[in-house]
Amino acid sequence: MNGLNRRQFIQIFGGSLVLASLPLSALKAATGARIVVVGGGFGGATAAKYLRLLGGDLSVTLVDPLAAHVSCVGSNLVLTGETALSTLTKPLAALRDRYGVQLVSDRAVRIDPFTHQVRLASGGTLPYEHVIVAPGIDFETVPGHNFNVMPHAWIAGAQTTLLKNQLLAMPNGGRFIITIPKTPFRAHSAPYERATVVADFFLRNKPASRIMILDANPDIAAMRRTFNAAFTGIYRNIVQYVPNVTVNSADATNRSLNITRNGVTSIVTGNVVNVIPAQRAGRLLFDSGLVPSGSRFAPVNPLNYETTQFPASNVHILGDSQATGQAKSGHMANSQAKICVDAIIRALVGLPPDSAPKTTAAAFPPITRDTASWSTTTFEFDPATGTMRAVAGTPAEAAAPTKETREDMSGWVTNLLSDSFT
Numbered sequence: 451m452n453g454l455n456r457r458q459f460i461q462i463f464g465g466s467l468v469l470a471s472l473p474l475s476a477l478k479a480a481t482g483a484r485i486v487v488v489g490g491g492f493g494g495a496t497a498a499k500y501l502r503l504l505g506g507d508l509s510v511t512l513v514d515p516l517a518a519h520v521s522c523v524g525s526n527l528v529l530t531g532e533t534a535l536s537t538l539t540k541p542l543a544a545l546r547d548r549y550g551v552q553l554v555s556d557r558a559v560r561i562d563p564f565t566h567q568v569r570l571a572s573g574g575t576l577p578y579e580h581v582i583v584a585p586g587i588d589f590e591t592v593p594g595h596n597f598n599v600m601p602h603a604w605i606a607g608a609q610t611t612l613l614k615n616q617l618l619a620m621p622n623g624g625r626f627i628i629t630i631p632k633t634p635f636r637a638h639s640a641p642y643e644r645a646t647v648v649a650d651f652f653l654r655n656k657p658a659s660r661i662m663i664l665d666a667n668p669d670i671a672a673m674r675r676t677f678n679a680a681f682t683g684i685y686r687n688i689v690q691y692v693p694n695v696t697v698n699s700a701d702a703t704n705r706s707l708n709i710t711r712n713g714v715t716s717i718v719t720g721n722v723v724n725v726i727p728a729q730r731a732g733r734l735l736f737d738s739g740l741v742p743s744g745s746r747f748a749p750v751n752p753l754n755y756e757t758t759q760f761p762a763s764n765v766h767i768l769g770d771s772q773a774t775g776q777a778k779s780g781h782m783a784n785s786q787a788k789i790c791v792d793a794i795i796r797a798l799v800g801l802p803p804d805s806a807p808k809t810t811a812a813a814f815p816p817i818t819r820d821t822a823s824w825s826t827t828t829f830e831f832d833p834a835t836g837t838m839r840a841v842a843g844t845p846a847e848a849a850a851p852t853k854e855t856r857e858d859m860s861g862w863v864t865n866l867l868s869d870s871f872t
C-alpha cells in the first residue's frame with residue numbers, strides 16, 4: 451500500500467473513522483465480493499481505487515470504453531497552450547497495475563437491478579454484489595447544432611483540440627461566442643473561467659478580438675464576485691456578458707445562433723462559436739430506468755449514493771449524473787466516491803452507512819496568465835430533509851485573484867488527478 455497502512459490512508463484521504471476502526475477480521479467478511487464500477491472518470495476511478503485500498507480483498511472491475519481518461523479539470527488552459535492535453539490524460543492501466551483493479555474495455559448498455567448484472571455492448575454480462583455507476587454527462591439537443599463546427603469542449607479530448615485550433619486560427623478582430631445553459635450543468639464556474647482564460651489570450655495575441663457570453667441564467671452562476679470583477683474590470687473592452695439568453699437553434703454553415711432575450715428574437719454570428727448545450731445524466735442511466743420521467747439527473751440517497759428508483763438494489767450512482775443538488779465537479783465526484791466506498795464496505799460487513807457524511811468541492815479558475823481565484827464549498831447531510839446542504843459560510847470565494855493562488859491551483863489540479871487516477 452505504498453508505505454502507508456489502511457488507517458493512515460483513511461485519515462489522510464477523508465474516509466470515515468468508523469471504517470478505520472474496523473478490525474481486519476471484520477473486513478474479511480467482504481472478501482471476494484464483486485463490485486463493478488461503470489465509468490473511469492473522476493467518480494468511477496476514485497471509487498475503484500479506494501475500494502481496493504480500503505476494502506480488504508474485494509474483486510473490483512472497472513468498465514470504460516476508453517483506455518485513458520482525459521480530465522476536463524485544467525482543460526481550459528489547453529485552449530491557450532498553457533497546458534498540454536497529454537498532461538491531463540490519465541491511463542486507467544495505473545489502477546490495474548497499482549491496485550489490482552480489473553479493467554474491461556467496453557460500454558455498459560444496461561444495469562439490471564433485479565438480476566444484479568451489468569450488460570455490455572459486446573454482449574457479455576458482469577454479475578455484481580454492488581455496482582457504482584458514474585458515466586458523467588450527455589447533452590440535450592440544440593436544433594441545427596453540429597459539434598464538429600461549433601464545439602462544446604465540455605468533454606475533454608478531441609473537442610478541446612478542435613476549439614483550441616479554431617481560436618488559434620481566428621483573425622484578430624474576430625468574435626468568440628460562448629453559450630451557457632441553465633443550471634444545473636457540469637462545473638458551474640468553468641464557462642466563465644473559459645472566458646477569462648481566452649480573454650487573457652486575446653489581450654496578448656489578438657487584442658482587437660471580442661468575447662460574447664450568452665448566458666441562459668439571470669446572472670453569473672458561480673463565483674459572481676470574481677467573474678463580475680474580471681468582466682467589468684481588466685476585460686471590460688473584450689468581454690460582453692449577456693444574461694437571460696435562450697439559444698433556439700444553431701446554423702453551422704453561417705456559424706450563427708438564433709437567440710431570444712426578453713421576448714426579442716435575433717441572430718448573432720461569431721468566428722468561433724462554443725455552444726455548451728444543457729446536460730443530463732449519462733444515457734445508460736435513462737436506459738436502465740434510473741432517472742425518473744421528467745428528470746435530467748438520477749436521484750440517490752446521499753448516505754450511500756444508492757438509487758432511490760430501486761431501493762436496496764445495491765446500485766450506486768455518483769458524479770455528474772447524480773441529482774443531490776451538490777456541485778457537479780471533479781473534486782465533488784472524488785469526494786462522493788469515498789463516501790460511497792465507505793458505505794459499500796460497511797454494508798458488506800453488516801454496518802449502516804455513516805449518518806453524517808460531508809463532501810467538498812473546489813475550483814481555482816485562472817483569471818490572468820499569472821493569477822487565479824478560488825472557491826470552496828462543503829456539504830453536510832441534513833437529517834431533517836435527508837438531503838445534502840451547503841454548510842454555513844460556503845461557498846467561500848477569494849477576495850481577489852492572486853499569484854499565490856495561481857501556484858495553489860497547479861498543486862490542487864496535480865493532487866486531484868493523482869488522488870483520482872494514480
Ligand SMILES: Cc1cc2nc3c(=O)[nH]c(=O)nc-3n(C[C@H](O)[C@H](O)[C@H](O)COP(=O)(O)OP(=O)(O)OC[C@H]3O[C@@H](n4cnc5c(N)ncnc54)[C@H](O)[C@@H]3O)c2cc1C
Nearest residue numbers: 489491492493522558585586637640769770778779780781
Ligand atoms: C472546462 C471544464 C473545466 C472544469 N473545471 C473543473 C474544476 O476546476 N474543478 C472541478 O472539480 N471540476 C471541474 N470540471 C468538472 C469535472 O470535469 C466533472 O465534474 C467530472 O469530470 C465529473 O466526473 P464523473 O466521474 O461524473 O464523469 P467523467 O469524469 O466525465 O467520467 C465519466 C466516464 O464514464 C465513461 N462512460 C460513460 N458512459 C459509459 C458507459 N455506458 N459504459 C462505460 N463507461 C462509460 C466515460 O468514458 C468517462 O470516462 C470542469 C469541467 C469542464 C468541462
